[in-house]
Amino acid sequence: MEVPSPHIDFSLTQSCNYSCSYCHASKEIPKEKFSLKYLLEVIGTGTQRWTITLSGGEPMIHPDFINICGELTKNHMIRINSNWTRLDVAAKFIRNINPKNVLIMDLSLHIEERIKKNGLESFINSVLELQKAGFKTQVNYVLHPELLARVDDDIAYCTSRGITLVPKRFKGVHNNKTYPEAYEESVKHYMEEYNHSSLNLTDYNFQGIRCNAGIDLFKIKSNGDVYRCPGDQTAAGFLGNINAGTFKPLTTPLPCQVGKCPCWGPQNVILDTEESHLLKGLNAYLKGEQLEAEKEWHSALLLNPKSFHALNNLSVLSAYKQDWIQATKLSAAAYKIRSTDICIQNNKKMILRNDETNLMISKVINPRLSNRGEASKLNLRIAKNNFTKKIFQNHLFKKLFNTPVTIKLLKLIRERR
Ligand code: SF4
Ligand code: SF4
Incomplete structure (x- = not known):
């Protein structure tokens, strides 16, 4: 909640x-x-x-x-x-x-x-x-x-x-x-x-984005140690000890330092308008509200025609709707802007092959970051656990493992055919 x-x-x-x-x-x-x-x-x-x-x-x-x-x-x-x-x-x-x-x-x-x-x-x-x-x-x-x-x-x-x-x-x-x-x-x-x-909850990646945690959000442990948030209990997130009287809140929002935000990041990060649309789109997508997701990603694209996250995600939605012509066009546009992103590379290939079981949506929260190593690990894990056969696990997958860059559309598309 x-x-x-x-x-x-x-x-x-x-x-x-x-x-x-x-x-x-x-x-x-x-x-x-x-x-x-x-x-x-x-x-x-x-x-x-x-x-x-x-x-x-x-x-x-x-x-x-x-x-x-x-x-x-x-x-x-x-x-x-x-x-x-x-x-x-x-x-x-x-x-x-x-x-x-x-x-x-x-x-x-x-x-x-x-x-x-x-x-x-x-x-x-x-x-x-x-x-x-x-x-x-x-x-x-x-x-x-x-x-x-x-x-x-x-x-x-x-x-x-x-x-x-x-x-x-x-x-x-x-x-x-x-x-x-x-x-x-x-x-x-x-x-x-x-x-x-x-x-539909998810862990986000806001690394590098300024966050009000440490000003409007704290984690206090039972020994009195205070951290800027539950997700960042690192030495860098330590703000002193409440019992020792050494606790000092931050005075200005600092960039998030961790790659996984399990808690109240969406309420505390300072996003620009494009990023807000990307985040709203992702949240809508996670709730199964594809029309809303599409609307938000289009808004992001209107603000920034080079938003490769929006292009990629819209291409996946088009593929989901089996509009392969539009999907191909959008994924090619995303690839043209960010050909080095593994998610975008894979989607382009998959859309060309109409490989609907493997399309990925960018983890679009942080357009400035792309965690390719994690994405590869993720894909290996999916293969190993045969996620595509289990719809329940699809949900878990979305929820648990989309931290770095991707979530995956699984065999739902195939089932719609
Ligand atoms: S799950 Fe909750 S109730 Fe059970 S042992 Fe842990 S803290 Fe206690
Ligand atoms: S984005 Fe999340 S993990 Fe990062 S500082 Fe903010 S609340 Fe903490």
Whole structure:
């Protein structure tokens, strides 16, 4: 979901009271302390309203959780990422915190742990209570491979109790298989039916583009270290420590330094008009809105007739529509401008061959960059995993692996014939 700027992503603790098989959160009792006073000084008590996402580990096990929520919501909004297991703390939260100052309660139902602890009913009742008190909630369910046999029953049961589950992809290795790539096609419908928006999220590449992260966006770790954003926790993105009083926000937007933006880049990067159209087009494309994507890429082309990203992407859309004459014309135009780009080279060849399974759309976010090495790795990976045979994986592919330069149109075109 979009989180309004300015925004802080704050991990209150690395510890958790649960032991989900797909997570390595520490079981230690949280010892982390931080200077709430200093944080409040930084974000201020003036008219600017920040959104602070409190996450972990498990934020509710932080001994100061209610006080922190109370202090922050005096002048700001909070968003909570929690397993919602500490029902004693949950009851205090409902009593003490004004739902108007809570953007959303992002809650996770970790069913295996819930069942072990006999806590499913209490979880459901507490979420219903939250909703009744006026809090906006989302209940997430991780599609761990071990849970796939029971997910239908869990969804049906929770629905019957008035809770909609939002399936989330499991990212990790299980039985020597890497997920989400290893999901079977049959898993796809969960994402489409219940979590359509997450199908279309993507990691972006804004490297080199100026970003307001470090001014309007921060990541605070449980030890007080502050970084400009969750995606850039490198030494270069380090802004000091909130407990030591050494934290200094940036005063001017700096170029993004990392090749993958997993978070709130689209809301924080400073794009020119052409780039904005390219980005809007890509987002529309990822949502399956091809007409909108076409409109945006045409707008980019109007502004810059040499926009090889727009030309390339429009050529792919033409191929998708099987207008091979137009596709050939556009891909040749893109090639004429940027013949060195591997994506453009490949598309030109493929369009000439009418090879509809392999067309690629440029990762157009950053026209100043082209990550060819990654694109090649990507293609090898696709070949290896035989992505073209699995539509579900197509979606995952778009979502997960289009970071560097490309996403691929897969056999959907062939199926339309
Ligand atoms: S509840 Fe969340 S943080 Fe805790 S172990 Fe499970 S996945 Fe990890
Ligand atoms: S574009 Fe994304 S990763 Fe880069 S600095 Fe901005 S928020 Fe961070």
